[in-house]
Amino acid sequence: MIAYILGRIASLFISLIVASLVIFMVVEVAPGDPAAFMLGVNAKPDTVAALRAELGLDVPKAERYLNWVTGMVQGDFGTSYTYRSPISKMVAERLWVSLPLAIYALILSTLIAFPAGIYAASRRGRIGDLGVMAATQLGVAVPNFWFAMILVLIFAINLGWVSAGGFPGWDKGFWACMAALTLPAIALALPQAAILARVMRSSLLDMLDEDFIRTARAKGLTEGQALWRHALKNALIPVLTILGLQFSFLLAGSIIIEQVFYLPGLGRLVFQAITQRDLITVESVVMLLVFAVIVVNFLVDLTYAVVDPRLRARH
């Protein structure tokens, strides 16, 4: 088990180093001068030179890379050129919206998907299964911004339970924030839940055909007991994989939902930075997201080992 964890940690650091190198090279080593790019084609040479000095572009590349990485390790992501403020501060503010939203959506998605998937698997081929499958098909097919607009129409405009958008800020109280995040979280969660429920169902059905389920039935377990006690834990590995991928997606990929609900999240930050050619911000936020994805994958790997004793032994 220790060897397994150490191995995963080693792979975590290697991934981070490789990712940081790739991001650095794409942004800084790619043809063209970042400063010139950020200022546009009509910039005067002395303006470009000034920006180069400001961004620290006038030192050798290797040194710049080291500065960038050591800065990030210490929490210094550099300064945004367009906003003229520390990137770490902007990211932290956005993260306080995006991270709770992602976790909220993930919890909702799990709460919907697990029961739906387990129910469908236990009713294989029967009407309940078909119903869940039809619903999830719809959930996968319908885009989440459309869900979002329907939700706004019903709960914000017609019923007036919550506001249609915006974020009050955490200093306005926990429940006010949760209320503001509820509709976006539902809109994000539904399509994810549909996918997750389908994975849960098919993974469980695969397990229900395994020999050890027949063994369990021969011991006197009912179909339901065999499913809960023997199939479920074995079926979790693919589900965990999807959950990990979904979390990464929810953290950064919710830009459309952030737009619909007017939320100051990470997705919008990246979007704005890209449209304003703020390469330093893009570079740092992308690195941060990569970091999040790699850490989540690491946690998923650890959960695998908790679920499956064979993984603990093999490493």
Place this chain on the structure above:
Amino acid sequence: MTLLTIDNLSVTIHGTPVLEGISLTLAKGEILALTGESGSGKSMTALALMCLLPRGAQATGRITLDGTDLLTQTEAQLCTLRGRAMGMIFQEPMTALNPVKTIGDQVAETILIHEQTSRPEALTRAAEMLTRVGLPYDRFPLSRYPHELSGGQRQRVGLAMAVALRPKLLIADEPTTALDVTTQAQIIDLLEGLVDDFGMGLLMITHDLAVVSQMADRIAVMQKGRVVETGPTAPLLANPEHPYTRMLFTAARHHVTLPEAPPPQPLLQVTNAVRDYRTGTGIFGRKGHTRAVDHVSFTLHRGERLGLVGESGCGKSTLTRAILGLEELQSGSITFDGAPVFTGHRANLAVRRRMQVVFQDPYGSFNPRHRVDRLITEPFHLLEASPTGALREKAIADALTAVGLQPSDAAKFIHEFSGGQRQRIAIARALIIKPDLIVFDEPVSALDVSVRAQVLDLLADLCRQMPLTYLFISHDLTVVRGVTDRVMVMQAGKIVEDGPTATLFANPQHPYTRALIAAAPVLPDLAESLTDA
């Protein structure tokens, strides 16, 4: 005293009959063997008894276990009977246990499901039962997971789960088929012991007539969903009445006669071959080595039929892979007709094209999307100039004819053939480039006895028609005995004994060879009347 009565049991699946009018009885303490070839309905009968038939199956008739008619019970009632009144163990010990639960939990579950008892109490009883089946607590703690056990040990766990509540009826579906002979002998002993101790009735399902003859009190022979003959073991073996039973028994005792081998002239020379595998992880884990092949040396002569026997994990497969140039040796050498099998780190193509291989699994070793002509001409890519046009057609036709198929079969797909026919096609694929050496890796282990007999006959025929040299790898001593001139016995990576087949079987020298031969069940010889028939 009759424990189980099956009366006119018929099963259909989606309207297709799979069992027709099965009637059997089993007494307390009796072992009834249900035998027959694959697809005869043996396993379906077992599942019908457990009322665990697949979806869409419909059973009619009557199954009475100790006075209870099983087919009229509700599912809830059946759940209280399964595991308590009747237990079952299955063929595949590798997949029959839940990989993520400890063996203690899995055995205790049988007790907890049926009895109002505490978990510690159930675990204590599980430990006792595991000790009874030969997994003592001090060496096999309850916290072990299935993957930490060998196949035989897992089968013991399966058995402990099935008999934890001392059911009256135990159904064993091919319980030893996936095991090595020495392990098989231990499991058979254990089953017999449990039947004696607990007074259970045992329904033993097996295709292996030698196992049947060794342990059964009575035999029931099944064919195409019907029981064609039933009777006490000894008389039935000596004097079977039904033609199918006779055919089955004759096929199981089938002997082939090989033509004389030509005078020795070395073809394949293996000298001090060593192959290690690294175990443990690279960076942080403990590093270790397993020596799969340990200083193996032997010579295979042109025209010789050499057997290689040993139990799973003894290094047979690794050695085979090395000979075929699929696996590089750490030290030692393998030469074929004087040329090395490996040049640098790659297989020597000039040598490689003179060897072919036939694998065990006739279902997995063909691409289902290709037609037979493409499948069997695959070795052509080894040649510098592969034949085309009429030459290619002739090569295909010759190869198919040689293995007893029609040239017209070339246009068919592999799913149109039975297991035995597929193995013929695999042999045709090996023959098509007229190799100097064919490696047979368990070629008949997956086949029914009657088909096995035909394939072995084919081998003998081919030996008469062409100068065939082969290395025949098998765990089955009976088969090796029939089709080889010389046998090597392999244990833990070493060749422990090597000698002419007849001598080695008559007078084994090494203790391991003796153990193997003693463990292998042997079918008693037939009555004269049948041999003549």
